[in-house]
Amino acid sequence: MILGTSEGVVRFIDVGDRKNVKTIKVLNIYDKAIKELKVSHDHHQIALLAEDDDRIFFIALNNKEKMNPIKLLGFVAIPTKLESISWVPEFKPPLRR
Numbered sequence: 001m002i003l004g005t006s007e008g009v010v011r012f013i014d015v016g017d018r019k020n021v022k023t024i025k026v027l028n029i030y031d032k033a034i035k036e037l038k039v040s041h042d043h044h045q046i047a048l049l050a051e052d053d054d055r056i057f058f059i060a061l062n063n064k065e066k067m068n069p070i071k072l073l074g075f076v077a078i079p080t081k082l083e084s085i086s087w088v089p090e091f092k093p094p095l096r097r
Contacts, residue, residue: 001013001014001015002037002039002046004033004034004037004048005033005034006033006034007031007033008028008029008030008031008032008033008034008050009026009027009028009029009034010026010027010029010034010037010046010048010059011023011025011026012024012025012026012070024070025070027059027070027072029048029050029057029072030048030050030053030057032050032051032052032053033050033051034048034049034050034051035049035050035051036048036049036084036085038085038086038087039087040087041087041089043061044060044061044062045058045059045060045061045073046058046059046061047085047087049082049084049085052081053082054077054078054079054080054081054082055075055076055077055078056075056076056078056082056085057072057073057074057075058072058073058074058075058076059071059072059073060073
């Protein structure tokens with residue numbers, strides 16, 4: 001499970017065993033509430049957006065890497081107020097004629 005909090009924190013929680021729920025990783029990313037948390041279609045990346053922030057943060061998920069399967073990749077600043085984000089599967093530009 002992935003939780004985005006009102007404090008700008010992302011928590012990764014293992015709920016596979018209901019008797020032993022545990023936090024896997026905590027990332028303090030924003031100082032404002034997380035507004036959008038989107039998982040890519042291949043489940044390898046997460047995009048995050050906070051309230052009144054112009055930065056989209058990206059997190060990589062890699063189950064094959066045992067030591068650090070969750071990594072903060074960085075962010076992209078967009079010079080305008082963002083309202084939402086979305087992943088587009090297999091975006092292909094239109095063909096030119």
